[in-house]
Amino acid sequence: MKKNTKTIVNLVLLALLFLAVWVIERTSSASSMLITVLKKGAIYALIAVSMNLLNGFTGLFSLGQAGFMLVGAYTYAVLTIPVAKRVAVYQMYAGGAIHFQLPWLVGILLAGAVAALFAALIGYPVLRLKSDYLAIATLGFAEIIRAIIQYEKLGPITNGSLLLKTYPTFKSTLFPFAAAAICIGIIVLLINSTYGRAFKAIRDDEIAAEAMGINLFRHKQMAFIISSFFAGVGGALLAMYQGTLQANAFKAAMTYEILLIVVIGGMGSVTGSVLASFLFIACSEWWLRFLDAEQFIGSFQVPLLRSGFRMVVFSVVIMIVVLFFRRGIMGDKEFDVEGISKWCRRKFGKGGAKA
Amino acid sequence: MSSMLIVKDLKVNYGGIEALKGISFEVEQGQIVTLIGANGAGKSTTLRAISGLVKTASGAINFMGRDIIPFNAQQVVAEGIAMVPEGRRVFENLTVKENLKIGAYLRKDREEIEAGIEDIYQRFPRLKEREWQLAGTLSGGEQQMLAVGRAMMARPKLLMMDEPSLGLAPLVVKDIFAIIRELKSEGITILLIEQNANAALRCADMAYVLETGNITMSGTGQALLADQRVRDAYLGSTAR
Numbered sequence: 001m002k003k004n005t006k007t008i009v010n011l012v013l014l015a016l017l018f019l020a021v022w023v024i025e026r027t028s029s030a031s032s033m034l035i036t037v038l039k040k041g042a043i044y045a046l047i048a049v050s051m052n053l054l055n056g057f058t059g060l061f062s063l064g065q066a067g068f069m070l071v072g073a074y075t076y077a078v079l080t081i082p083v084a085k086r087v088a089v090y091q092m093y094a095g096g097a098i099h100f101q102l103p104w105l106v107g108i109l110l111a112g113a114v115a116a117l118f119a120a121l122i123g124y125p126v127l128r129l130k131s132d133y134l135a136i137a138t139l140g141f142a143e144i145i146r147a148i149i150q151y152e153k154l155g156p157i158t159n160g161s162l163l164l165k166t167y168p169t170f171k172s173t174l175f176p177f178a179a180a181a182i183c184i185g186i187i188v189l190l191i192n193s194t195y196g197r198a199f200k201a202i203r204d205d206e207i208a209a210e211a212m213g214i215n216l217f218r219h220k221q222m223a224f225i226i227s228s229f230f231a232g233v234g235g236a237l238l239a240m241y242q243g244t245l246q247a248n249a250f251k252a253a254m255t256y257e258i259l260l261i262v263v264i265g266g267m268g269s270v271t272g273s274v275l276a277s278f279l280f281i282a283c284s285e286w287w288l289r290f291l292d293a294e295q296f297i298g299s300f301q302v303p304l305l306r307s308g309f310r311m312v313v314f315s316v317v318i319m320i321v322v323l324f325f326r327r328g329i330m331g332d333k334e335f336d337v338e339g340i341s342k343w344c345r346r347k348f349g350k351g352g353a354k355a
Numbered sequence: 356m357s358s359m360l361i362v363k364d365l366k367v368n369y370g371g372i373e374a375l376k377g378i379s380f381e382v383e384q385g386q387i388v389t390l391i392g393a394n395g396a397g398k399s400t401t402l403r404a405i406s407g408l409v410k411t412a413s414g415a416i417n418f419m420g421r422d423i424i425p426f427n428a429q430q431v432v433a434e435g436i437a438m439v440p441e442g443r444r445v446f447e448n449l450t451v452k453e454n455l456k457i458g459a460y461l462r463k464d465r466e467e468i469e470a471g472i473e474d475i476y477q478r479f480p481r482l483k484e485r486e487w488q489l490a491g492t493l494s495g496g497e498q499q500m501l502a503v504g505r506a507m508m509a510r511p512k513l514l515m516m517d518e519p520s521l522g523l524a525p526l527v528v529k530d531i532f533a534i535i536r537e538l539k540s541e542g543i544t545i546l547l548i549e550q551n552a553n554a555a556l557r558c559a560d561m562a563y564v565l566e567t568g569n570i571t572m573s574g575t576g577q578a579l580l581a582d583q584r585v586r587d588a589y590l591g592s593t594a595r
Contacts, residue, residue, distance in 0.1 A: 213432030
């Protein structure tokens with residue numbers, strides 16, 4: 001298939017997806033679980049793809065994603081709360097130290113930019129580390145940043161450990177879809193560029209990549225900064241989705257959730273991460289909810305079902321995936337027109353090859 | 356004719372151990388020069404020092420009149436020295452074509468890269484057949500061709516090959532040495548490192564024997580092939 005046709009077909013599919021989302025939104029009530037899953041799933045898809053860029057495509061095992069999301073979310077919220085409402089939000093800190101409000105789009109872009117700035121700063125020392133050490137260092141950064149944001153002295157800016165609210169949010173399900181689609185589109189363009197190829201070369205063999213004249217540190221840093229930028233944007237979107245924001249929610253567990261999505265979807269597959277995000281959110285918010293509620297059949301209480309059991313089931317699912325589907329749903333393949341036609345050809349033998 | 360690459364008194368230390376104890380050799384334009392020696396003699400270290408992948412302790416490396424000691428790996432490639440690393444080291448999860456494109460990473464003439472890839476395919480038709488296959492699925496010989504092709508994509512003036520025959524079947528080794536001769540006939544200068552001393556000496560214009568960080572013998576390939584000490588140590592005394 002020609003490259004142009006492929007692009008057009010993929011764009012048409014994307015348009016159909018948006019149409020479907022629009023129809024679903026029109027026909028179901030605003031509080032339906034499906035809408036929740038779509039909104040949160042789209043945001044998680046962006047964050048998972050940003051993590052995949054680092055872990056799956058560049059081979060850098062980083063666990064700092066929640067930290068960068070937190071930076072992004074706070075940057076957005078702090079800068080976009082209406083001036084009139086700041087007194088109420090910052091009631092413990094005399095209305096806070098900031099007395100202006102930025103438009104939401106600027107807020108989102110700055111969210112990414114500040115997260116990227118943090119990545120550039122910690123990248124210098126941290127990216128010289130390898131594999132596990134990099135993971136530990138980035139995880140440490142995420143925890144430190146969460147502690148700093150809750151620091152009492154920073155209260156006039158971050159509101160300490162209290163809630164941030166009344167910043168602009170979104171209503172339409174199409175908003176997170178559009179935002180995620182644009183960002184993921186940019187990441188895909190990057191992955192398919194010369195830089196993306198260099199990232200993958202570094203992932204496969206650092207020494208050979210260096211011998212080809214690829215500057216390891218510069219490329220690692222570029223991947224790290226770009227990944228963090230989109231994690232920051234994702235954090236801002238998540239803050240918009242939630243309506244209120246508290247640093248305490250961005251724990252390491254959040255990074256693990258995203259890592260789980262990336263692994264389930266397939267390291268090195270963008271569409272895998274997207275599919276896995278919706279699956280994951282659907283399971284955790286909707287399909288597996290019943291595991292957390294106590295259930296009675298007559299007077300018999302079903303054993304094990306109580307708050308927290310969902311996470312146990314989740315952990316088992318992770319173990320099964322890691323043991324039996326080590327490459328995830330998609331491996332490093334993509335779920336697009338070309339991928340499907342290839343799969344059909346393999347599945348249905350030579351007859352399909354001519355079609 | 357002046358030498359393309361002049362290595363003088365090169366010393367490299369690995370954490371207190373002297374891997375190279377001051378070696379000197381020259382590579383002349385258009386020749387195949389080979390370094391032979393046993394495991395741990397310092398052959399790979401020499402290549403890595405020239406490529407800027409390891410730090411040198413002292414000595415000089417002069418390439419086409421420029422001192423390249425302070426250069427990093429990137430600058431060395433840009434100067435026109437490409438390497439076929441030991442054990443092939445192709446990028447296994449990239450396609451054959453992507454591997455070749457990576458080889459041209461530092462080239463600025465984007466439009467000519469496609470033509471360069473076609474040249475490589477003409478040289479190695481097998482790679483053309485496998486264009487969209489992942490490099491990890493190729494056979495050992497094909498991977499070695501790809502590694503050579505990838506290095507050629509940088510359009511090097513000097514091609515350094517680290518044990519290209521390693522782990523390949525004897526027939527494939529023959530192919531590889533045929534390729535090396537062919538590259539030479541096209542005017543490419545080659546610095547070859549080999550444990551397979553017999554095959555390496557047969558195609559070499561100049562050869563050096565490396566033993567525990569020192570060069571102990573040197574001469575034309577033919578001269579070393581005939582040398583009794585080389586035959587005893589590297590060819591087995593029964594070798595013809």
